[in-house]
Amino acid sequence: QFTPRVFSGIQPSGDLHLGNYLGALKRFADAQEQGVQSIYCMVDLHAITVWQDPADLKKSTRELCAGFIASGIDPEKSILINQSQVPEHAQLAWIFNCVARMGWMGRMTQWKDKAGKNAEAASLGLFAYPALMAADIMIYHATHVPVGEDQKQHLELTRDIAAKFNHDYGVDFFPLVEPVIEGAATRVMSLRDGTKKMSKSDPSPASRINLTDDADTIAKKIRKAKTDPDALPSEAEGLKERPEARNLVNIYAALSDQSVEQVLAEVGGQQFGTFKPALAELAVAKMAPITAEMNRLMGDEAEIDRILARGAEQAREITAPILKRTYEIIGM
Numbered sequence: 137q138f139t140p141r142v143f144s145g146i147q148p149s150g151d152l153h154l155g156n157y158l159g160a161l162k163r164f165a166d167a168q169e170q171g172v173q174s175i176y177c178m179v180d181l182h183a184i185t186v187w188q189d190p191a192d193l194k195k196s197t198r199e200l201c202a203g204f205i206a207s208g209i210d211p212e213k214s215i216l217i218n219q220s221q222v223p224e225h226a227q228l229a230w231i232f233n234c235v236a237r238m239g240w241m242g243r244m245t246q247w248k249d250k251a252g253k254n255a256e257a258a259s260l261g262l263f264a265y266p267a268l269m270a271a272d273i274m275i276y277h278a279t280h281v282p283v284g285e286d287q288k289q290h291l292e293l294t295r296d297i298a299a300k301f302n303h304d305y306g307v308d309f310f311p312l313v314e315p316v317i318e319g320a321a322t323r324v325m326s327l328r329d330g331t332k333k334m335s336k337s338d339p340s341p342a343s344r345i346n347l348t349d350d351a352d353t354i355a356k357k358i359r360k361a362k363t364d365p366d367a368l369p370s371e372a373e374g375l376k377e378r379p380e381a382r383n384l385v386n387i388y389a390a391l392s393d394q395s396v397e398q399v400l401a402e403v404g405g406q407q408f409g410t411f412k413p414a415l416a417e418l419a420v421a422k423m424a425p426i427t428a429e430m431n432r433l434m435g436d437e438a439e440i441d442r443i444l445a446r447g448a449e450q451a452r453e454i455t456a457p458i459l460k461r462t463y464e465i466i467g468m
């Protein structure tokens with residue numbers, strides 16, 4: 137009964153990294169070509185759940201918009217927006233704050249990781265983050281959300297919130313969203329520690345490759361990436377107990393649009409001394425044009441602002457009627 141519609145977002149809270157590119161941006165660009173209406177969002181309201189310098193936030197938002205476009209998101213085919221410019225996101229989030237239960241939020245692993253031992257000092261917004269994320273998706277009646285594996289739990293919560301709303305008000309108004317978590321790089325790991333995901337918030341810059349890194353920096357980070365002394369196996373089974381090796385092979389597979397099996401058929405038996413330079417060359421070849429295009433776009437901030445203003449207008453044609461109907465259902 138719900139028309140397929142894609143929504144996904146990224147926080148404008150620092151440099152985009154290879155995990156964001158392979159787990160999100162590259163897959164958005166691939167999905168766009170399937171002709172389903174798609175909305176991609178810079179989630180600045182999410183970013184401020186932890187402190188952001190105002191000037192940096194503004195710059196990161198434009199840079200992220202440039203990153204979306206440079207990665208292949210075409211503002212003529214998809215709707216590109218900045219979250220705070222479409223007020224219905226925050227308005228529906230308040231309603232979802234009243235639907236979601238404290239206990240549900242308290243069980244979110246991202247909340248536990250980010251708040252750490254000092255939960256008392258974390259912002260209320262950080263705790264409520266998943267309800268805003270649910271609103272981001274539901275305000276479009278989106279049915280499919282391409283994300284990395286780290287977002288799986290939040291999407292399950294989105295379904296729980298939608299289901300509780302539908303149940304409490306006796307309606308079938310919000311769709312139960314499908315997470316789309318597929319491909320070789322849904323969880324790109326840190327280059328320094330194969331057990332942690334590559335993340336903007338990792339204090340070690342050598343742990344991640346940024347979209348803005350130049351060729352030398354990318355090559356150096358890959359050369360220094362933590363590995364084991366063994367040669368690469370020729371079958372995926374052989375990577376099972378080798379998280380660092382598996383990570384590099386996954387990255388290679390995703391960058392070259394191959395399966396892990398195809399890659400291993402090609403590189404099985406190689407030492408890292410051979411494989412790492414090949415991976416660095418591939419990463420530079422794929423990322424340098426994106427970086428160059430991002431830099432070009434950043435040279436025209438007014439154009440970026442125009443794209444986001446037009447995206448917000450298009451978005452509100454969808455979100456305003458859905459919010460209005462939500463209020464009616466609630467008795468407002």
Ligand code: ADP
Pocket residue numbers: 145146147148155156157158159160282283284285286287321322323324325333334335336337
């Ligand atoms: P970060 O986790 O670096 O702060 P965001 O929370 O803004 O980034 O995530 C934006 C998108 O990028 C989400 O779809 C998320 O699942 C994806 N993503 C983030 N880190 C990774 C990673 N290491 N591997 C794969 N996808 C990732």
Ligand code: NA
Pocket residue numbers: 286
């Ligand atoms: Na994340």
